[in-house]
Amino acid sequence: MKDPKSEGISGSISKNGKYSWNKIENKGGKKMKKMNIMKRVIGLALGLTLIFSMAACGSKEEATDEGDSKTETTEEASGDDTLVCFANKGLDYYFWTVCQKSAEKACTDRGWSFAASDAKLDSAKQFDQFVNFINKKPAAIIADSIDSEGLIAAADQAVAAGIPVGIVDTPLTGGDVAVTVAFDNYDAGCLAAEAIAKALTDKYGEPKGTVVNCYGAMSSEAWRLRKEGMEATFEKYPDINYIAVPAEGEIALTQDAALNQFASGVEVDALHTPSDNPGQGLVAALKMENKWFKRDEDGHIIVVTIDGEPIANKFIEEGYYDYSIAQDGYSYGMIAVEMLEKYSMKGEDVPLGPYENSDYYWEKCEIIESDAGPYVKVPAYEINSDNCTDPRHWGIVAEKVLGIEYDMSAVEN
Structure with missing residues (x-):
């Protein structure tokens, strides 16, 4: 993937899991x-x-x-x-x-x-x-x-x-x-939207409710395609109130975007961010507002991310996240x-x-x-509570086989 700010994720390894494609379009x-x-x-x-x-x-x-x-x-x-x-x-x-x-x-x-x-x-x-x-x-x-x-x-x-x-x-x-x-970012956005619709159906008996997408920088080809895939999919669900809020794919801005939605009085049913690294901003916001609840607890807000990094496997297994769409x-x-x-x-x-x-x-x-x-088109796929511990998920392999530790310091307090 490409630099999320110039278009489109350790030496001295900073193990925060942020990445993005940065495919430049030729429109000329x-x-x-x-x-x-x-x-x-x-x-x-x-x-x-x-x-x-x-x-x-x-x-x-x-x-x-x-x-x-x-x-x-x-x-x-x-x-x-x-x-x-x-x-x-x-x-x-x-x-x-x-x-x-x-x-x-x-x-x-x-x-x-x-x-x-x-x-x-x-x-x-x-x-x-x-x-x-x-x-x-x-x-x-x-x-x-x-x-x-x-x-x-x-x-x-x-x-x-x-x-x-x-x-x-x-x-x-x-x-x-x-x-x-590589994989299909547009398809990943579609799968994330379907996962949210499924979680809303589990909650209400039908796909309805308010979804806030704290989307990444539109200069990123990857994040743009993920957003487009999500929005195209939500068009099939007229009872879903979809709110798109810019957050540039940054932890702090994602946190602020979520906090602003909470402060506005909107009853948020689901939160989404297009990569797991800025997803740490969602976690921080939920904790600050005392809304960090597990799936089987009252007050739980649905969280769905894309990438399937170790943080997603951990929080899905613990019950805080609902789904993540993996890019292997x-x-x-x-x-x-x-x-x-x-x-x-x-x-x-x-x-x-x-x-x-x-x-x-x-x-x-x-x-x-x-x-x-x-082009080997590696498929995007859903990580959920039933499969999140499968040792073949890339986030698990990265830590256990490659020995690359994931930095979760932003959400450990």
């Missing part, structure tokens, strides 16, 4: 297409120039942040000379960290070497880091892109150098990518490496059609064609 007709082609040609030329100029630099990489401190590039060595590089958008968000760590595990399990970079949500820096990886001549490069359009030229350079490219989380809008692994970030890196090894690194195309793997809770999905090539 013939003129825009010509401009995009020029951008890619210029980017390719500049990138190739950079590669040649770095040829004598050896394997030591020093990417800098415009006069700031060096950008850290981590590398795990092994006896195998197979190297896979991961150009990450950042490590400040739990989801993005899990995407990288799952790819690292997939590589080290195979005895391969793994290198990763942290662009700190700077698209220009990510482009440079990606090109630097090309100079290492790895077996493959994986990226979680900040700029869905801007990274195409770098990906094209890798392909021209015979290096297959995998993209996770934030799809590119074009280019020749070996495989993309752990599977992204694992599947990308799997497809690259099985097909792309052998010079073969990733085949379209069904994909099955019982290691993941969802088990089955489709590999479809996209503007950038084969």
Whole structure:
């Protein structure tokens, strides 16, 4: 996913679980297409120039942040000379960290070497880091892109150098990518709305009541699509009073948005936020207003989130949350490496059609064609009180298998 503020989730790991896709739309007709082609040609030329100029630099990489401190590039060595590089958008968000760590595990399990970079949500820096990886001549490069359009030229350079490219989380809008692994944000919004309608039916015998959506920044493609999916679904339920309140995907603003609704006198039946990290703002607001009740207690307010991070598993199991719609970030890196090894690194195309793997809770999905090539469309799915402890949920795997602790300090008081 992309930077939620620039468009669209640990080094020093800040384990708060916030993420979002940041897919940039191309709306510009013939003129825009010509401009995009020029951008890619210029980017390719500049990138190739950079590669040649770095040829004598050896394997030591020093990417800098415009006069700031060096950008850290981590590398795990092994006896195998197979190297896979991961150009990450950042490590400040739990989801993005899990995407990288799952790819690292997939590589080290195979005895391969793994290198990763942290662009700190700077698209220009990510482009440079990606090109630097090309100079290492790895077996493959994986990226979680900040700029869905801007990274195409770098990906094209890798392909021209015979290096297959995998993209996770934030799809590119074009280019020749070996495989993309991501999910459908619009569908996630639809599923969240259906979960709320189901909870309201359990409460009232029919889908009615007031729902407050503390939605994320509309500059985020992911959050915009989630909001659109939710609103399209609620159109089927005329007795649901839907209130959309901007909260930018931030914990503090989400807390304020919920508190303002309580103060307005509206009888709130359900609360929603499009990611689990800002959902901590809902928890804080409910606690402040003495409305933090379990599902079987009087006064319970329905809470439904999207992402399925560890906080959601915990609160669903404890009875405070009702549902969360999961985006399996752990599977992204694992599947990308799997497809690259099985097909792309052998010079073969990733085949379209069904994909099955019982290691993941969802088990089955489709590999479809996209503007950038084969796309493993990981399904969104519902986490509820009946399945929340299943060890295959990515939030559980992230903590127990990858050892990435989730920071819940914002809601622990």
